Amino acid sequence: MNIDYILPNEWSILEEGFDKSQATASESIFSIGNGAMGQRANFEEHYSGETFQGSYIGGIYYPDKTRVGWWKNGYPEYFAKVLNAPNWIGIEIKIGDEQLDLNTCAVSDFSRELNMKEGYLKRSFKATMNNGDQIQVESIRFCSLDLHEIGAIKYSVTPVNFSGSIQFSPYLDGGIMNEDTNYDEVFWKVLDIEDRDNDAVILSRTLKTKFYVATGMHISYELNGKEVHLPKTVHEQEKRIDYVSKANLNQGETISLIKFGGYSQSMNHPKEQLISQSQKVLYQAASLGFDTLLGMQKKAWANIWETADIIIEGDVKAQQAIRFNIFQLNQTYSGEDSRLNIGPKGFTGEKYGGSTYWDTEAYCIPFYMSTKDKHVARNLLQYRHNQLGKAIENAEKLGFKNGAALYPMVTMNGEECHNEWEITFEEIHRNGAMVYAIYNYVNYTSDYKYVPEFGLEVMIAIARFWHQRASFSEYKQQYVILGVTGPNEYENNINNNYYTNYLAKWCIEYTVENLKKVKEEFGADYKRVIELTNLTDMEVVNWLKVADAMYFPYSEKYGVFLQQDGFLDKELIPTSELSKEDRPINQKWSWDRILRSCYIKQADTLQGMYMFEDRFTKEEIEKHFDFYEPLTVHESSLSPCIHAILAASIDRMPKAYEQYLRTSRLDLDDYNHEVHEGLHITSMAGTWSAIVQGFGGMRNFDGVLSFNPQIPDEWSSYSFKINFRGSTLKVHVSHEGCTFTNESEMPAEIFVSGEKRLIKKDELVTV
Structure with a gap:
């Protein structure tokens, strides 16, 4: 990527000059959202060049059928997909008889700004049409933090060197498909289209999951800053509605289209009231007006930044980067709805299905605990408690009994919906992250009441899982955990991953510790939980036998815990000896070659030392860091932040700063050559931690x-x-x-x- 592509600025993400080759990358980087919905920075006007259409609604998904060459008992029945929602931002423009299209006309003075301080996306450019007519265009767009079902656009056009007609065709389009769709599949059914005065609404329903969504728009115009009425013609198709209006302008006059749009959906309203709800909230936005709503947006973001901001002096690129990370986290999750969570791509793309991963518990909780009220982090914990029944069902499908729970690697509603065997069945360390998040929350907020109210049930179910998942080795005379994948996904189906074994032992011990505390201090809750779970004293004794005799692979030669059994059978060649042509190895090497190499995708053994740092001496951490970091390729977005924190803790500030820059500018500088697919939202919380916990x-x-x-x-x-x-x-x-x-x-x-x-x-x- 051109190093000058994103210009350094303390409060804004800036792009100057139109480069078609960066179009999809910009659509990711300049994304906007409000926690309930979000969208990529697609152009409002028609664009015939390469583009990745993307507008998403929190909680709306589709269960796409899992496709595998063979079927095994317990395999997920579907892979969840976040759905590209009906398009409300679209505005087709005609200058005379020619359609405005930045792919075909001459473009100059192009600039795009994501104003992070005030929470809006701004774009301006000059376009010269094929007949020589030139226009100046400016658009401002935002997703309202005050009205969660509303987004707003002000789209202004000025004829520069001519007088003539300009035609606006704002529209709603329900005929939307996913970028990642298989075989041209359609996931939405349009049920109704309604037109009333300056409002239009499309009512749609998802197939299978039957989510209902009303997508609405309200249209008005201003001429030179004053409201005007433009007659319109309504064009209604099977899945689309357009309002076509024409203005005859003198040279230098400015016509502005004000478009309010957004989504009302059946998770929040009765489906039979969605159209009226959409009309109601559109009326509310129109009554306030664009300028008032934008003023409210600026105030809402000022309140967020009051606590969340990190100020860096002397390094503009570092300052820009951390604010970009904080901004995107706040756009993705507001903490007001415990049914929602934080997908790895947020509202910026479709990769990873938009689902919930263990990233939330391991990386995001500290950010939300520290920068917002504790109820925000509590809602993230509540999300997992609400899905405990599904986690128990997931474990039952794999043969576990007695209320043992295996939380899914990937989920929308608590069911496992990941379609890779080595992750779905083997990456079980995610179970430990659920308990660690409870520990982290209680330890930080002192809100211990969460444990007897909700947390203890989750702990018991997970302790049961670890007890059943461990096996007793007669040879070692210890308990082992076989056939797993640790955080380092570049090694599958290994035995005794240190991080996994450590979490299993700790989870059991922490659960027992809390059983005693709840029994002593919250007797009524204790009785309720014991009756609910049918837990016996003998079962707890058997748990502790596993925890007390857990096996951890260790190397006397190197003085370190080994990532897993057999790790030293590999040829230990540091990443510094890899050629540039081999990087990134996940794009250059075969999977077979990766699995046989010593290379580590992200912090694995070191992940445990980060989470339980108080249990290790500084010398122990230093020894493990020096052994594992040189073998780490950092090809997971979750890797650099952990290494930055640990490097700072052992006084390796140059390495800490190097890793901070990598995590903070991962997307802005496109380190992994994949920003066009969407941003790495969950790792952005780790970037915040790299400063607060690291430096x-x-x-x-x-x-x-x-x-x-x-x-x-x-x-x-x-x-x-x-x-x-x-x-x-x-x-x-x-x-x-x-x-x-x-x-x-x-x-x-x-x-x-x-x-x-x-x-x-x-x-x-x-x-």
Whole structure:
């Protein structure tokens, strides 16, 4: 990618000049959303060049039939797909008799801005038509944070060197297909099209899942900033409706189309009320007006940035990158609906099906806990509790009994819907992430009530799974876990993955610890949970036998825990000896070659040392880092952030900074040559952690909040805020020192470089 493609800017993502070869990449990078819906940055006007149409609605999916060469018991019946929703942004433009199309006309002065501070997408350009007529176009678009079912567009056209007619055809299109569709499949059925005054609504239903969605639009016009009425002709087709209007303009006059659109859906409203609900919210938006709604958008984003912002001085590209990551996370998940979660691509593409992965529990929870109210993270935990019954069903399909639960690798509704054997059945470490998220949440927020209310049921079901999944080895006289895939997906069907075994042991011990605490302090809840789960004291004894005798592969020669049995049978060639022609290996090598290599896709053994850092000495972490990081190709978006945090913890700041840049600018600089498919949303939470936990050294073990601040040489200073148990702390780090400010009523007790500090309201403490 051209290094000047995305211009450095502290608050905006900027593109200047129109490069058709970057069109689909830009559609990903400039994506917008509001937590309930989102869309790629497709042009409003017709574009005949390469494009990836994408508009998505939270919670709407389709169960596409799993296609495999053979069928095994327990195999998922379908692969979930996020659905490309009906298109509400479309506006066809004609200048005279010629259609505006940036692929066929001459384009100049093209610029595109994703304004992250205020939450909108802006585009402007000049287009010269084949007859020489030139127009100036400017569009502003956003998905409202205040009205979650509404998006807004202001599309302005000015004739530059002529006077003449300009025709607008804003439309709704229900005949949409997925980019990843098989055999030209259609996933939507259009049920009704309604037209009323300046409003149009298409009512659609998904096949199989039967989600109902009303896609609406409201149209108005302004001439030189003043509202005008343009007569319209309605063109209605089987799956589409257009409003066609024409304006005769003098040279230099500006005509603006104001289009409000969006989705009302059956997860939130009775299906028979969807059309009236769409009309209602469109009327609400139109009554407020574009400028008022945009002003509300700016205020809503100002409130988000008040806590979520990270300020970096002295490094514009680093500053731009972290704000881009924070911006996209807030566009993807607002935390108001426990039925929704965070897909790896969010609302920016269709890869990974838009489903929920273990990324949420392992990477995203800390960001949402620290930058928002605790109920947001609680809703993420609640999402998994609500799907506990399905997790038990998933385990039963594989032969597990007695209420053991296996949470899915990929899901929309709690059912497993991943169609790769080595991941679906072997990457069972995701089960441990569910319990770790509960631990992380309780430890950080002190909201222990979640455990007796909901968390303990999940822990018991997962402890049962680990107890049944482990096998006793007569040879080793220890418990082993066979046939797994760890976080390093470049090795499948291996035995005794260190990270998986460690999580299994820890999950059992943590569950037993909480059983005792709930029994002592929440007797009624304890009785309810025991009756619900039929848990016996003897079953718990048997769990602990597994935990106490868990096997961990270890190398005396290297003094490290081994990623799995047989890891040292591989030829250990560091990645530094790989040629550029071989990178990335997942695009250049056969799968057979990858599986036989020593190369690690992402943090695996080191993932465990990150999560349980307090259980290892600094020397142990350093030894493991020096052994595994040189073998890691970082071809997972989830890899650089963990390595950045650990590198900072062992005083390897150059390596930490290198990995921070890689994680923060993964999409902006397209490290993995795949940004056209969508952004890496869940790893963006890890980018936040790379600064706060990495450079800031923030830790929270045993309910104690501590910091060990460091600063990269490339920065002058940086600062961030966190919410912690009712306190809002601002941390500012420079080469001269570090300051902590309490911006809340609640006093905050912290440890800085091992020294205890109590920071009172509005107090600033310098270290």
